Amino acid sequence: MKKTRALCVPLSNAESVRRALRHQQLLRDDVTPIKEKTCIYFPIKEVPKDVTGYTVVTKAFEVRQKKPRCYKELLKLPEKYMDELPTSYDIVGKIILIKLPKVLMKNKEDIGNALLETHKNIQTVCLIDPISGELRTRTMKIIAGKNQTVTTHTEYGLSFDVDVATTYFSPRLASERKRVATRVKPGETVVDMFAGVGSFSIMIARFSKPKKVYAIDKNKEAIRLARQNIRKNHVLDIVEVIQADAKDAVRILPKKADRIIMNLPFSAYRFFSAALSIAAPLCKIHYYDILQEKEITERISSLMMIAAEQRYILTDITVYKIKSYAPREFYISLDITATKHADVA
Secondary structure, eight states: OEEEEEEEEEGGGHHHHHHHHHHTTOBOSSBOOEEOSSEEEEEBSSOOSOOTTOEEEEEEEOBOOOOOSSGGGGOOOOHHHHTTSOSOOEEETTEEEEOOOGGGGGGHHHHHHHHHHHOTTOOEEEEEOOOBTTTTBOOEEEEEEOSOOEEEEEETTEEEEEETTTSOOOGGGHHHHHHHHHHOOTTOEEEETTOTTTHHHHHHHHHSOOSEEEEEESOHHHHHHHHHHHHHTTOTTTEEEEESOGGGHHHHOSSOEEEEEEOOTTTGGGGHHHHHHTEEEEEEEEEEEEEEGGGHHHHHHHHHHHHHHTTEEEEEEEEEEEEEEETTEEEEEEEEEEEEOTTTO
């Protein structure tokens, strides 16, 4: 309890007086107002100049519990370990995905519980390893909260069901998905070669006017959730989901693509030839990779060589650094215009 001066205000005037005190920055927020049958006591920093009709008293108030602003405030670790605590992590729906260095593994449960306490909407905290393989799955372990890996994530008014244990989804690409959607022209045929749970495909279908979007993925669980997400976001008439290896797209798709999404960092390079095999004579390609700054120019040169083998010229190549992935490594997007040679178009 803490004693402080307070203004005794009839309940009928409580809200207007509270707003006035707040506006004048006189209302204390470190203690809790006391409500009685006919009046309320507002703790004040100093007496207002005009208190006509209200009584000023000194009263003991209950001290508010200060909520921690960051999960680190709840942890009691040696100083050398505090500096190792992650400053960022992914939030997918009601699940936090966090990577920890080896020196913090023995404290993982404490870290997980601290994250739960500082994020009221979070139900589960998962310790994760990097994504690997064409199915884009990861090794993970629940370190706090409910034993669940399925959640619903929302962005830009869209809703995606995600299983963080068996499918790929990055909340940090929300603005990138929206950016790509704004580039799509009416009537385009779009191919999402590594669609995952359908996030790029659905964003494009909802915010642009494509003729058709083909969402391809090899992961059976991702395909199941993509179909579910397409229904719940009302784009069944635009998005067609196909479970297949992206390298087989040329024999599966009924028509060529005006725009291709290649969101498979570390591996998209191996599929660039397959992408060109389904490209229209003039095609826009959104290519994603994880590279060091010094590697970007070399990667572009390699893509140009692959394109030349299929009689395509790559122009208007724009590099977007979406986020840092590791020290000196970036998650990048290349916006590419691919044009087939006129003599063989």
